[in-house]
Amino acid sequence: MQNKLINLVVKSANQSKKQILSAVQPSRYLQDLNKKQAGQNKTVLITGASSGLGEGMARLFAKLGYNLAICARRVDRLECLQSELTAAYPNIRVEYQTLDVSDYDAIFDVFNAFAEKFGSIDRVVVNAGIGDSRRIGKGRFDTNRRTVEINFISALAQCEAAMSIFRAQNSGHLVVISSMSAMRGMPKHLTAYGASKAGLAHLAEGIRSDMLLTKLPIKVSTIYPGYIRTEINENAKPLPFEVDADTGTKAIVAAIEAGVEEACVPSLPWSFVGQALKHLPLKVVSTVS
Numbered sequence: 204m205q206n207k208l209i210n211l212v213v214k215s216a217n218q219s220k221k222q223i224l225s226a227v228q229p230s231r232y233l234q235d236l237n238k239k240q241a242g243q244n245k246t247v248l249i250t251g252a253s254s255g256l257g258e259g260m261a262r263l264f265a266k267l268g269y270n271l272a273i274c275a276r277r278v279d280r281l282e283c284l285q286s287e288l289t290a291a292y293p294n295i296r297v298e299y300q301t302l303d304v305s306d307y308d309a310i311f312d313v314f315n316a317f318a319e320k321f322g323s324i325d326r327v328v329v330n331a332g333i334g335d336s337r338r339i340g341k342g343r344f345d346t347n348r349r350t351v352e353i354n355f356i357s358a359l360a361q362c363e364a365a366m367s368i369f370r371a372q373n374s375g376h377l378v379v380i381s382s383m384s385a386m387r388g389m390p391k392h393l394t395a396y397g398a399s400k401a402g403l404a405h406l407a408e409g410i411r412s413d414m415l416l417t418k419l420p421i422k423v424s425t426i427y428p429g430y431i432r433t434e435i436n437e438n439a440k441p442l443p444f445e446v447d448a449d450t451g452t453k454a455i456v457a458a459i460e461a462g463v464e465e466a467c468v469p470s471l472p473w474s475f476v477g478q479a480l481k482h483l484p485l486k487v488v489s490t491v492s
């Protein structure tokens with residue numbers, strides 16, 4: 204009993220050390236994992252891998268030695284990424300499939316086809332998303348509905364498909380890409396987008412809670428990125444604390460590799476901003492979005 208307790212304390216101390224290093228020095232943390240080839244013989248499935256964060260994550264996971272199952276609608280881009288990554292890392296396997304996540308049945312078909320091809324899937328990153336919501340009550344229900352459908356309902360279908368594979372394997376790591384805008388109700392064009400990402404974060408927490416209850420060895424991580432310059436915001440004016448895609452994806456992959464339950468990325472300043480957003484009066488929050 205005493206030994207079990209000591210092991211538990213040592214394990215959680217090592218875990219927090221890992222998580223602190225990954226948050227404070229993501230590049231250094233990833234360099235260590237690169238040396239160890241932490242992803243060898245493991246497979247990561249990423250949706251929305253044709254650009255931005257998904258494409259960046261694919262590159263970093265490939266460097267760590269992971270096999271990749273990548274999907275999106277722009278299949279020409281996936282094909283280029285496959286050629287680039289298999290040339291750079293001949294020991295990994297990269298498979299791609301075209302997938303429109305608004306076709307819910309296709310999500311199950313594509314995920315299951317990948318699981319069959321690779322034999323197992325170690326991690327699924329629910330990343331595909333869109334960001335073009337509009338102010339509520341301004342006649343753009345079509346755009347807001349699509350945003351919520353892609354970012355929440357399609358993400359639910361991806362979580363369902365991933366969890367059914369993980370349950371059958373009795374192992375796996377589900378990662379969802381939420382957003383800092385999920386922290387509170389957001390004004391202007393961010394209202395529906397933020398609500399979709401808050402729904403996704405809540406969904407992931409519910410799945411994590413269920414894994415705790417049922418003691419299944421399946422990890423669930425929720426990532427809350429701050430502003431990272433990608434196609435989703437390419438026409439936006441300079442954004443608060445924005446970073447480039449390389450910096451952003453390094454912070455995301457480091458947090459995922461550290462096995463965090465939840466992380467605001469990049470950690471500085473977004474973990475502090477996140478805490479502030481949660482506790483500040485709405486009047487203040489509404490002015491900082």
Ligand SMILES: NC(=O)c1ccc[n+]([C@@H]2O[C@H](COP(=O)([O-])OP(=O)(O)OC[C@H]3O[C@@H](n4cnc5c(N)ncnc54)[C@H](OP(=O)(O)O)[C@@H]3O)[C@@H](O)[C@H]2O)c1
Pocket residue numbers: 250251252253254255256257274275276277278302303304305330331332333334353380381382383427428429430431432433434435436
């Ligand atoms: N960049 C940021 O500042 C930021 C901040 C917080 C959260 N996020 C989240 O991060 C995720 C990735 O965004 P990003 O910044 O990398 O933007 P991005 O460059 O626009 O990438 C979005 C990805 O989602 C895919 N996608 C969109 N609609 C799809 C559909 N119907 N079916 C399948 N795939 C679809 C796109 O692929 P195809 O068009 O080829 O299908 C693309 O690969 C999103 O969920 C976004 O909400 C981003």
